[in-house]
Amino acid sequence: MSPVYTRWSLLVTLAVFGSTGSNRPVAAQEPVAENIDGVEVLTRGPLHEAFAETVLFDPEPGIVISQAPPEPIEEVAPAQRPEGPDVAWIPGYWSWDDERNDFLWISGIWRALPPGRQWIPGYWSPVEQGSQWISGYWADAAVSEIEYLPEPPATVEAGPNIESPSADHVWLPGCWIWQQNRYAWQPGYWAPGNQNWDWVPAHYVWTPGGYVFVDGYYDYSVRRRGVVFAPVYFNQGIRNQRGYSYSPSTVINSSVFISHLFLRPSHGHYYFGDYYGSKYADAGYSPWFSYQSNKRGYDPIYVNQRWQHRDEGGWEQRAQTNYENRRDNENARPPRNWAAQAALASQVEASQRKNMSMASQLDEMAKRKNARVRLQQVDDAERQSYSQRGHDYRKYLQQRQQLEANPQRSRGAGPDDSQGPERRTFSKSPYAAPPIDQFRGDLAPPQRHEARQPDLRVQPQPRTKGNAPGTRAENVRRVPNDASNRDAGNTRAKPKGDNGKQPLTDNNPPKRERGGEGAKSQGGKKDKPQGKTEKQAKGKDAP
Numbered sequence: 001m002s003p004v005y006t007r008w009s010l011l012v013t014l015a016v017f018g019s020t021g022s023n024r025p026v027a028a029q030e031p032v033a034e035n036i037d038g039v040e041v042l043t044r045g046p047l048h049e050a051f052a053e054t055v056l057f058d059p060e061p062g063i064v065i066s067q068a069p070p071e072p073i074e075e076v077a078p079a080q081r082p083e084g085p086d087v088a089w090i091p092g093y094w095s096w097d098d099e100r101n102d103f104l105w106i107s108g109i110w111r112a113l114p115p116g117r118q119w120i121p122g123y124w125s126p127v128e129q130g131s132q133w134i135s136g137y138w139a140d141a142a143v144s145e146i147e148y149l150p151e152p153p154a155t156v157e158a159g160p161n162i163e164s165p166s167a168d169h170v171w172l173p174g175c176w177i178w179q180q181n182r183y184a185w186q187p188g189y190w191a192p193g194n195q196n197w198d199w200v201p202a203h204y205v206w207t208p209g210g211y212v213f214v215d216g217y218y219d220y221s222v223r224r225r226g227v228v229f230a231p232v233y234f235n236q237g238i239r240n241q242r243g244y245s246y247s248p249s250t251v252i253n254s255s256v257f258i259s260h261l262f263l264r265p266s267h268g269h270y271y272f273g274d275y276y277g278s279k280y281a282d283a284g285y286s287p288w289f290s291y292q293s294n295k296r297g298y299d300p301i302y303v304n305q306r307w308q309h310r311d312e313g314g315w316e317q318r319a320q321t322n323y324e325n326r327r328d329n330e331n332a333r334p335p336r337n338w339a340a341q342a343a344l345a346s347q348v349e350a351s352q353r354k355n356m357s358m359a360s361q362l363d364e365m366a367k368r369k370n371a372r373v374r375l376q377q378v379d380d381a382e383r384q385s386y387s388q389r390g391h392d393y394r395k396y397l398q399q400r401q402q403l404e405a406n407p408q409r410s411r412g413a414g415p416d417d418s419q420g421p422e423r424r425t426f427s428k429s430p431y432a433a434p435p436i437d438q439f440r441g442d443l444a445p446p447q448r449h450e451a452r453q454p455d456l457r458v459q460p461q462p463r464t465k466g467n468a469p470g471t472r473a474e475n476v477r478r479v480p481n482d483a484s485n486r487d488a489g490n491t492r493a494k495p496k497g498d499n500g501k502q503p504l505t506d507n508n509p510p511k512r513e514r515g516g517e518g519a520k521s522q523g524g525k526k527d528k529p530q531g532k533t534e535k536q537a538k539g540k541d542a543p
Helices: 279-281 301-306 314-330 338-345 350-356 362-367 380-403 484-486
Strands: 004-014 026-031 039-041 080-081 086-090 092-095 102-106 109-112 118-119 123-127 132-133 137-140 145-146 167-173 173-178 182-186 189-192 197-200 203-207 210-214 217-220 226-228 232-234 245-247 251-254 259-263 269-272 359-361 376-377 423-424
Touching: 026 232, 039 338, 080 086, 080 226, 080 362, 086 380, 123 182, 123 359, 123 380, 137 210, 145 210, 167 301, 173 203, 197 301, 210 217, 226 251, 338 350, 359 362
Parallel strands: none
Antiparallel strands: 004 026, 004 245, 039 232, 080 376, 086 109, 092 102, 102 232, 109 226, 118 137, 123 132, 145 423, 167 189, 173 182, 197 217, 203 210, 251 359, 259 269
């Protein structure tokens, strides 16, 4: 069984779920054949940003491609959702796939909203070269004003500089904080870990209007966040079909986000599935267990898992060994789409099917008595609320795009930047959770600890200067302007991949296989401390 695809049958308007502000209506419809040409349900691809937000120490402008994304697919929320309060349907959006040289649809998700946060969705912004991706982020739900800041200085985060108080602690990285018209370095520190909660540290997100500071917050662990549906490839014919709609039903298993997880900072997304091999490493995909060791960013999912397995000797080495086995052995890699998974399942013993199962059907999941996520039917009142949120969502995207459509700030801000922040009022997101103090029991996040005082001895240094933000050559993807070439096999133009390399295709095999960097211990050397240990007055960035 695959997602439900439908066509026009009655002129009765229902909800619209899109990510670029389309006003096309969805009509009441009658189902057609499920397995139709031009539709491929995938078991690998980008993770919805609202499910897992990437943390990059030195934030970069989003990728630029030389064409506009298609109109959003008319997406209807599934008829079953996870049990629990504050579970929202967050719509899908288009993502660029340089290996396919085309767009993929990242399906919408059921999401347990992080306490006290609101989702600011990402969008494709028109630029001189084509379109640029502007990342989404989880903002403080109590904030109604956004500060657009100058570019933060180069990070000085290098991991722990003092010994851990105990094996039950995890290292939380430092971050530049804007204070009194300058940036000041707030050092990292150790804090107790928690099995059910991931700490997302303070970081910045690049936008056309400036850099937005996202204060640190607690998010649910991966298994408690909700339901992720499979990405889908729709060919040009399907996209152009008037009245075409889609309701996802293929669920990605949550174990995949630990065993087959990658990060790709240049694209601003986590990725899951088969991205093994040197051509992916060269294109900027980092295995989840090695992302932090390269000092580019922080992975809350890895930190939580490492903490949970802290008493298991060799856990990190096993993660690397499993990666190397799949890197070197193509037969050990997971299937890339739903059809391939079904074919493999019919060829192997029942005991081996679990190891290759990347996805399952929503209705099958609902029947499992021991399922980690319990589902309930979506009633008519909820469907109406999702319809209204769909309208609010489109307006909200347009508002964000208009708010940020201004001249970009200069790069390389120094200790004293005359520009300062630009403050702009912004309405609350349609996807906002209640304040933290309204949560009880296991839905209430741990109490936040106050962070360390900023260390004024650390002098800000401008980041490496290159092209202006948004026009960085390594972030530009050249694709054919003639849309008809996208489905014409090898006749299409071949764009460059990340860092000027050839695109990721089977016709461009890797020269050699190369392993990922092994994960390093969180315990650090006794280096010179970066700052004092006094508590910060505001304490917004601490867990």
